[in-house]
Amino acid sequence: MDNTYFLCDKSFSTASNLRRHARLTHNVENKVSTCRQIKSIVCSEELVSMKALLYHVESVHNIAIEKETKKFNNYEAFKIWKEDVEKKTTALYVTNTGRHGKDLGRMQITREEKDELERQLEKKIPIETILDEIRDSFIDKLERIHLVTRKDLLNLKAEYSISYEGIIDTNDVLSVGKWVRSL
Numbered sequence: 001m002d003n004t005y006f007l008c009d010k011s012f013s014t015a016s017n018l019r020r021h022a023r024l025t026h027n028v029e030n031k032v033s034t035c036r037q038i039k040s041i042v043c044s045e046e047l048v049s050m051k052a053l054l055y056h057v058e059s060v061h062n063i064a065i066e067k068e069t070k071k072f073n074n075y076e077a078f079k080i081w082k083e084d085v086e087k088k089t090t091a092l093y094v095t096n097t098g099r100h101g102k103d104l105g106r107m108q109i110t111r112e113e114k115d116e117l118e119r120q121l122e123k124k125i126p127i128e129t130i131l132d133e134i135r136d137s138f139i140d141k142l143e144r145i146h147l148v149t150r151k152d153l154l155n156l157k158a159e160y161s162i163s164y165e166g167i168i169d170t171n172d173v174l175s176v177g178k179w180v181r182s183l
Contacts, residue, residue: 003015003017003018004018004051005018005021005022005026008025008026009051027074027075038050038052038053040053040056040057040061041057042057042061042063043060043061054067079111080111083110083111087110087143108144109144109145109148109152110144110145113144113145114156117130117148117153117156118156118160118162121153121156121157121160121162122160122162127150127153127154128150130153131148131149131150131153134146134148
C-alpha cells in the first residue's frame, strides 16, 4: 500500500500516520484515501498514485506533463488561487473523484458570483428574475454561472438565512397587485 500524501509527496509507514499528517499539516479531516485509483485521461488505465499516472502518461503516451509546485499559507489562499486558475483556464482541481476535465455542472460558482447572488437575494429580487438576468448575460462562452438553477439559489438563501416570504415582484405595485389577486 502506498502511504504517500498526494499534495506534498511525503511518504509514511502507516495509513494512520498519513491521515494524521493530512489533518495536522494540511487541515484535512479524514478525507485522505490511501487506496485511491487514478484514471489516465488518455486510456482510462487505473493507477495507484499521481507519480504512477505522470510516469504512465509521459512514457506510454509520450505526452509531456507540466508540473508546478505551489505552497499556500492556508486553505483560503489555496481556494482563491484554485478559483482563479479554473476561471482562466480549462484546468479543474479535483480531489480523488476519478473525474477529469471541466464538467461545468459539477463545478462551484466563484466566490464573487456567490456574493453577487447573495446581494440580489437580500434585495428581495425574485429568483425567476435573477435566473432570467443570468441567462440573458450569456454571450459566447458558457460558464458555471450560466447553469445556476432555482435549487442553487434556494440553497444560497438557506446558507445565508435569507427569508423574504411575501415579495412576489421587485416592482411594489406589481407585487401588491399579484398578492391581492392571489387572495
